[in-house]
Amino acid sequence: MADVILKAEHLKIGFFSERHSLFEKRKRNEVLKDLSFTMEKGEVLGLVGESGCGKSTLAKVILGLLKPDSGTVIVSGNRPQMVFQDPYGSLNPAKKIGWIMEEPLRIQRKLPGKERRQKVLEMLKKVGLDEKIADRYPNQISGGQRQRVCIGEALMTNPGLLVADEAVSALDVTIQAQILELLEQLKEEMGLSILFISHDMRVVYQLCDRVMIMKDGTIVESGDVDTVYFSPQHEYTKELLEAAGIGEDEA
Numbered sequence: 357m358a359d360v361i362l363k364a365e366h367l368k369i370g371f372f373s374e375r376h377s378l379f380e381k382r383k384r385n386e387v388l389k390d391l392s393f394t395m396e397k398g399e400v401l402g403l404v405g406e407s408g409c410g411k412s413t414l415a416k417v418i419l420g421l422l423k424p425d426s427g428t429v430i431v432s433g434n435r436p437q438m439v440f441q442d443p444y445g446s447l448n449p450a451k452k453i454g455w456i457m458e459e460p461l462r463i464q465r466k467l468p469g470k471e472r473r474q475k476v477l478e479m480l481k482k483v484g485l486d487e488k489i490a491d492r493y494p495n496q497i498s499g500g501q502r503q504r505v506c507i508g509e510a511l512m513t514n515p516g517l518l519v520a521d522e523a524v525s526a527l528d529v530t531i532q533a534q535i536l537e538l539l540e541q542l543k544e545e546m547g548l549s550i551l552f553i554s555h556d557m558r559v560v561y562q563l564c565d566r567v568m569i570m571k572d573g574t575i576v577e578s579g580d581v582d583t584v585y586f587s588p589q590h591e592y593t594k595e596l597l598e599a600a601g602i603g604e605d606e607a
């Protein structure tokens with residue numbers, strides 16, 4: 357059996373609703389409902405589902421940013437890292453790209469400055485950027501370049517798992533295709549595993565090996581992309597495919 361990079365078992369988490377008056381009882385909203393899945397090393401796993409179904413909450417639990425009420429997540433290797441939708445919002449506008457990309461290594465305190473800088477230059481190359489970008493500020497590079505920087509920054513500590521939460525959604529179609537190509541390449545070159553969260557069924561088909569369909573805090577269907585897209589079993593999967601204009605006649 358292939359190596360498992362992530363094992364999530366029986367995850368449950370809920371939030372209390374806001375109270376609008378002193379006498380109103382706070383309702384508990386269950387967001388992840390006994391959710392279990394595994395990911396293999398080097399796999400790109402898509403996670404799709406409508407807004408509010410709990411995708412980002414699951415991502416935060418995997419990254420250790422939220423503690424589940426019950427259940428466990430085991431990730432092998434270095435701490436997983438995340439790439440977000442808005443590459444501009446994730447980069448400190450007051451710092452140069454080189455400084456930003458060095459930061460995860462600075463926090464680790466394992467390498468001297470010169471070696472950190474060298475690693476940044478190597479990573480810039482890996483994500484398809486010119487070394488000169490290290491001396492620019494985030495507002496001096498394009499949106500696509502910024503997303504490459506975010507991916508590079510996330511990979512500086514050599515995580516086995518990258519969680520990409522709507523990482524290409526804000527980019528225009530051409531740039532989107534280039535970033536998808538980069539992720540594919542990093543998967544091949546580094547054996548990187550990617551949990552790719554998206555609402556875009558077409559993009560998921562393009563990039564992912566497997567897909568999980570999420571609805572109201574549970575996984576209603578999962579499998580390799582060809583099987584799920586061309587022989588969907590669950591009504592909700594069929595709805596999502598239809599809404600994306602992916603019909604059975606495309607099979």
Ligand SMILES: Nc1ncnc2c1ncn2[C@@H]1O[C@H](COP(=O)(O)OP(=O)(O)OP(=O)(O)O)[C@@H](O)[C@H]1O
Pocket residue numbers: 371372387405406407408409410411412413414555
């Ligand atoms: N910290 C929190 N406190 C209270 N409710 C929360 C919190 N985080 C998330 N929620 C609620 O949990 C539900 C799931 O949110 P989540 O962000 O995981 O959905 P999502 O599937 O990622 O949606 P989208 O695709 O719009 O990003 C939503 O109803 C949201 O309002």
